[in-house]
Amino acid sequence: MSSQAAPAPRLKLVLVDDHDGARDALVRRLSTDTRITVVGATASLEAALEIARGHEPHVALVDTRRQDEQGLQIVSALAALPEAARPLVVVYTSFFDADDWRRSHLAGAREWLLKQIIDVDVLYARLTEAVKRGLPACRWDGVR
Numbered sequence: 762m763s764s765q766a767a768p769a770p771r772l773k774l775v776l777v778d779d780h781d782g783a784r785d786a787l788v789r790r791l792s793t794d795t796r797i798t799v800v801g802a803t804a805s806l807e808a809a810l811e812i813a814r815g816h817e818p819h820v821a822l823v824d825t826r827r828q829d830e831q832g833l834q835i836v837s838a839l840a841a842l843p844e845a846a847r848p849l850v851v852v853y854t855s856f857f858d859a860d861d862w863r864r865s866h867l868a869g870a871r872e873w874l875l876k877q878i879i880d881v882d883v884l885y886a887r888l889t890e891a892v893k894r895g896l897p898a899c900r901w902d903g904v905r
Contacts, residue, residue: 771795771796771797772798772889774797774800774818774819774821775799775800775803775809775812775821776788778804778853779804779824779827779828781804784802787876788802790879793881796885797881800816800818806834809821810842813846817845817846819849819888819892819900820848820849820888820891820892821839821848821850822874823851823852824852825852825854825865826855826861832865836852836865840869840870841869849871849895850869851870851873851888852865853873853876854876855876857875872887872891
């Protein structure tokens with residue numbers, strides 16, 4: 762009988778950003794952390810929904826300031842998924858103000874983060890705190 766504890770489940774995340782360079786850079790940065798699994802990264806609403814349904818991520822990081830102006834539509838669609846697949850929607854943006862937050866929150870976002878957060882430990886801590894506040898315990902149990 763082994764005395765080693767099973768590894769803690771990873772925080773599963775989908776990233777929705779229409780800027781390819783920003784999306785790719787964040788995926789590379791998050792991939793260095795063994796506590797996080799990026800289950801998908803896309804610019805598309807349809808792909809984000811497919812990823813969420815197929816992988817049941819804990820978090821969806823969504824850049825709402827998009828050239829196609831679909832940011833709030835993406836937030837709303839992800840927040841409306843059935844509970845088993847519904848991620849905690851987190852607005853992830855470079856610029857934010859009270860009106861942006863009000864519109865995002867009404868669309869279904871539960872948290873926001875600035876893209877300027879470079880430290881993966883800080884990002885992980887903020888995301889896990891948000892998940893524990895915003896998702897049923899059965900969805901995140903074991904994620905530390």
